[in-house]
Amino acid sequence: MTEYNVERIREDFPIxxxxxxxxxxxxxxxxxxxQRPNQVIDSVTSFYRExxxxxxxxxxxxxxxxxEAYEESKLKVxxxxxxxxxxxxxxxxxxxxxxxxxxxxxxxxxxxKDDHILITMMEHHSNIVPWQLxxxxxxxxxxxxxxxxxxxxxxxxxxxxxxxxxxxxVSISHVSNILGTIxxxxxxxxxxxxxxxxxxxxxxxxxxxxxxxxxxxxxxxxAFSGHKMLAPSGIGVLYGREEILEEMEPVIGGGDMIRTVGxxxxxxxxxxxxxxxxxxxxxxxxxxxxxxDYLGRLGMENIEAYERKLTEHAIAKMKNIxxxxxxxxxxxxxxxxxxxxxxxxxxxxxxxxxxxxxxxGIAIRAGHNCAMPLVRQILNNNAVARMxxxxxxxxxxxxxxxxxxxxxxxxxxxxxG
Amino acid sequence: MPMDLYxxxxxxxxxxxxxxxxxxxxxxxxxxYNPVCGDDITVYILLEKxxxxxxxxxxxxxxxxxxxxxxxTDYVKGKTVKDVENMDAKTIIGLIxxxxxxxxxxxxxxxxxxxxNALKKLPPDTT
Numbered sequence: 001m002t003e004y005n006v007e008r009i010r011e012d013f014p015i016x017x018x019x020x021x022x023x024x025x026x027x028x029x030x031x032x033x034x035q036r037p038n039q040v041i042d043s044v045t046s047f048y049r050e051x052x053x054x055x056x057x058x059x060x061x062x063x064x065x066x067x068e069a070y071e072e073s074k075l076k077v078x079x080x081x082x083x084x085x086x087x088x089x090x091x092x093x094x095x096x097x098x099x100x101x102x103x104x105x106x107x108x109x110x111x112x113k114d115d116h117i118l119i120t121m122m123e124h125h126s127n128i129v130p131w132q133l134x135x136x137x138x139x140x141x142x143x144x145x146x147x148x149x150x151x152x153x154x155x156x157x158x159x160x161x162x163x164x165x166x167x168x169x170v171s172i173s174h175v176s177n178i179l180g181t182i183x184x185x186x187x188x189x190x191x192x193x194x195x196x197x198x199x200x201x202x203x204x205x206x207x208x209x210x211x212x213x214x215x216x217x218x219x220x221x222x223a224f225s226g227h228k229m230l231a232p233s234g235i236g237v238l239y240g241r242e243e244i245l246e247e248m249e250p251v252i253g254g255g256d257m258i259r260t261v262g263x264x265x266x267x268x269x270x271x272x273x274x275x276x277x278x279x280x281x282x283x284x285x286x287x288x289x290x291x292x293d294y295l296g297r298l299g300m301e302n303i304e305a306y307e308r309k310l311t312e313h314a315i316a317k318m319k320n321i322x323x324x325x326x327x328x329x330x331x332x333x334x335x336x337x338x339x340x341x342x343x344x345x346x347x348x349x350x351x352x353x354x355x356x357x358x359x360x361g362i363a364i365r366a367g368h369n370c371a372m373p374l375v376r377q378i379l380n381n382n383a384v385a386r387m388x389x390x391x392x393x394x395x396x397x398x399x400x401x402x403x404x405x406x407x408x409x410x411x412x413x414x415x416x417g
Numbered sequence: 418m419p420m421d422l423y424x425x426x427x428x429x430x431x432x433x434x435x436x437x438x439x440x441x442x443x444x445x446x447x448x449x450y451n452p453v454c455g456d457d458i459t460v461y462i463l464l465e466k467x468x469x470x471x472x473x474x475x476x477x478x479x480x481x482x483x484x485x486x487x488x489x490t491d492y493v494k495g496k497t498v499k500d501v502e503n504m505d506a507k508t509i510i511g512l513i514x515x516x517x518x519x520x521x522x523x524x525x526x527x528x529x530x531x532x533x534n535a536l537k538k539l540p541p542d543t544t
Contacts, residue, residue, distance in 0.1 A: 349479035351454045355422060355521060367454050382455030382477060411423045412432075412480075 004306045009298070010392050012037035023361025026397040031177050031205060031340045031388035032365055033227045036287075040230050043290035044283045055282055056256055056273075070282050073289030074272070080292050081222065082213040083239050087271035090238040090245075091280055091288075095204040096126040098223030098238035099171070101275065102200055103130040104251045106221075106244065110168045110198070113139040118167035118197070120145040120154055120183075121378055122176040125370045127202045131171060143167065144373075151378055152328045153181050153336070159188055163195045170197045174206035178371050178384065179328035180311075180340035182206065189218050198244070204228060208390070209307060209338045211300040220244055226284060230291035235284030238275075245271050252277040295391075303391055304338075310389045310398055311339040317402045318343060321409060327379055339389035342369070342379075345405065348412050350385035356408040362401050421515050423480065430484035435491050438473045447535035449527055456482040456524055460490070460531045464539075468497050472532070479524050481517055486528035488512045498536050504529060 010016050013035050018025050027035060053063035055070045074086040083089060092098045107130075111117060117131050121144050135142040145162050148155045154172075163170075170192040174185050189199045200221040203212060207222075208229035214222055221244075226235035240248070250257055250268060254277035259267045268274045295303065315330050323346035329337045344350060350366035357364050365386040368375040375381050387401060440446075443461035450457050456478030463471035472490045476483065492512055493501055509525050510516045517525050 349454075351456075351479035351521070351524065352423070352481070355479075355481075355517075359422075368452075382457065412428060 004298075004302050006306070006392065006394055010394075012039065012294075013392050014038065014041075016392060020361040020363065021359050026362040026393075026400050028387045028389065028393065028397065028401055029363045029365045030208075030228070030390035030393070031369075031386065033233065034208065034230050034390050035392065036230055036232070036291075037294055039294050040232070040287045040290045044232060044287045047283050047286050054279055066282055069289065070280070070285045073285045073292070076289045076292040076296075077237055080212075080296070081207070081239060082215050084215075084242060087242050088214075088239050088245065090240065090272045090275045091285055092223075092236040092238050093234050093281070094225040094227070094236035095124075095202060095223045096130075096236075098221075098236050099127055099200065099202065100130045101238055101251055102169075102171075102221050102223070102240070103134045105248045105275075106198060107131075107134045107169060108138065109248065111135070111138045111140040115140045116143055116165045116167035117141070118143045118145065118162050118165070118170045118192075120172050121147050122154070122179060122181070122183075122374050123171075123173055123371065124177050124202065124204065125372070126204070127171055127173055127200075128373065131169075145172075147378055150329075152179055154183055154188075156184070156187075159191060163191055163197070166195055167192075167197050169200060171200035171202065173202040173204070174212075175203075175209070175338055175340070176328070176371075176374070177205050177340060178342045178369055178374055178379075178386065180205075180337040180342075180388075181328055182210070182336055182338060185219060186217050193218070205338065205340065208295075209300075210304050214239055226288045226291060230294055232281075232284045232287040235281050235288050237288075242271065245275070248275075250274050250277070254278045256280070298391060306391065307339040307389050307393075308335075310393055310395065311337070311341065313395055314339075314341055314387060314389075314398045314402070317398065318405070321345065321402070321405055323347065323409070324405070327384060339393075340386065341388070342384045342386045344381060344384055345409060348408055350383040352412075353385045353405065353408050356411065357401060357404045360400065360404040360407070362397075362404055364401065422517050422521070424514065427480060427484040427513060427515075430487040431480040434474075434483060434487035436473050436487065437475065439475060440471055440473050445535040445538055447531050447538065449531040449534065451478075451482075451523060451527055454479065454524065456527050458482065458486055458528055458531050460486075460528065460535055462532070462535050464498075467499075468495060469493050469501070470495070474528065474531075478527070479521075481513070481521050482524040482527050485509060485513055485525045489528045489532065493532060498539065501532060501536055504533075 051062040051065045055067040199219045201219040203224040207224040222239040227233040257277040327342045354366035440461035444464040445462040448459040458476035
């Protein structure tokens with residue numbers, strides 16, 4: 001690809017022309033959800049306007065067209081993460097549902113009393129609660145890998161120690177939604193497989209931003225959401241290795257996931273439909289296809305390089321703000337992290353920071369950001385503020401955010417507190 | 418967000434809160450927590466003949482919630498349980514002098530919610 005042209009990209013995102021509190025919107029909450037380009041919006045509206053029909057059923061042309069567009073999107077997803085075939089691509093609502101599907105399906109099959117499940121201290125609630133529920137249901141044991149002494153990455157020695165407990169399932173986030181740290185899931189996968197564990201990777205924060213190759217990671221499952229990568233909300237993906245999915249019993253029963261239904265028994269449809277009961281999110285799937293086309297045109301390597309530039313710029317500038325503390329990796333070239341930058345400023349609650357930035361047209365996140373164990377126990381806070389970048393953000397937007405943070409410091413300094 | 422949400426008075430109450438602390442033997446106390454932002458407040462109330470004669474709070478939260486706690490604890494001193502029951506979001510907006518908008522209103526009314534929930538613990542005949 002030629003030079004990364006962010007102004008050209010911004011033209012595709014109508015919302016970026018809108019104003020918030022009288023200022024041009026600077027959307028820096030991409031770890032929560034991304035914005036959508038015209039190409040995705042149009043793919044959804046043209047489905048509604050031109051060929052809205054159910055899939056896998058109709059003999060008529062528009063149903064065939066809908067089926068084709070929906071299934072084609074799976075092929076795009078499969079190629080995007082380099083899976084073997086669409087048999088390995090199950091559509092869900094989101095990352096959360098994908099992980100729950102593993103926990104309810106494979107988890108219920110392989111976890112019994114006193115069996116271990118291993119997760120980490122930097123998980124999002126979506127990769128904690130499904131395993132808590134599974135452990136409660138099966139009387140299994142949920143273990144956590146701790147963080148390294150910097151509190152920015154996983155303690156790899158601890159990973160090895162915890163694997164000695166022979167967990168049946170190891171589930172880890174590829175990228176922390178608070179720290180932005182990229183975990184070495186390839187290495188952890190290798191180590192976990194030596195102990196016979198199944199490896200689940202939460203890719204919610206990685207798949208939108210960095211090139212993913214499931215064959216290289218060698219994970220057994222990968223969960224991610226469409227809405228964080230330009231696609232509509234309500235469409236998510238569970239990648240599962242074919243051999244595992246073949247053996248796994250369905251979790252949700254109903255139409256479309258069956259081959260034959262008798263009065264007391266049924267047989268299952270082929271993969272991946274065995275795991276997709278009922279009418280699916282057709283427009284979501286079609287939008288997912290359009291989103292992947294868009295990201296593919298830009299090139300994931302280019303996206304990664306551009307976002308790294310934004311992140312380095314943000315961290316360098318933020319370090320100059322008195323009392324500001326950044327969580328996660330802040331030194332060097334910032335390889336090993338993505339553009340999710342969590343921080344606090346001494347004496348100012350993150351919610352107040354978010355309100356002051358909102359007033360300047362800048363959207364950031366504040367709170368425990370759905371990772372309470374990490375924020376409370378490791379970072380020792382009730383809340384943090386978080387800026388997170390995507391393909392359409394600019395250096396100017398980062399500068400605006402930094403200026404606004406400086407203004408917040410000034411507001412709270414007026415009282416000499 | 419309205420500009421004057423961070424007016425000097427709010428910041429002043431946040432940084433130098435009134436009624437911060439604990440009452441050793443309160444008649445009532447309750448803790449309220451906002452899981453979205455982590456605002457956390459505990460109020461302690463000393464009640465005499467259905468009237469609040471002393472009130473204190475402890476907690477941790479944003480400027481809006483903590484300033485509101487400072488102002489509302491000042492305001493309810495000497496008020497009857499009935500008076501407090503009649504207070505609502507409008508009262509709080511009046512006290513802090515600004516409508517913080519829907520997202521932050523939760524922070525602003527958390528202290529009042531704590532006070533009301535504490536008073537709900539009273540047996541019905543004591544009011």
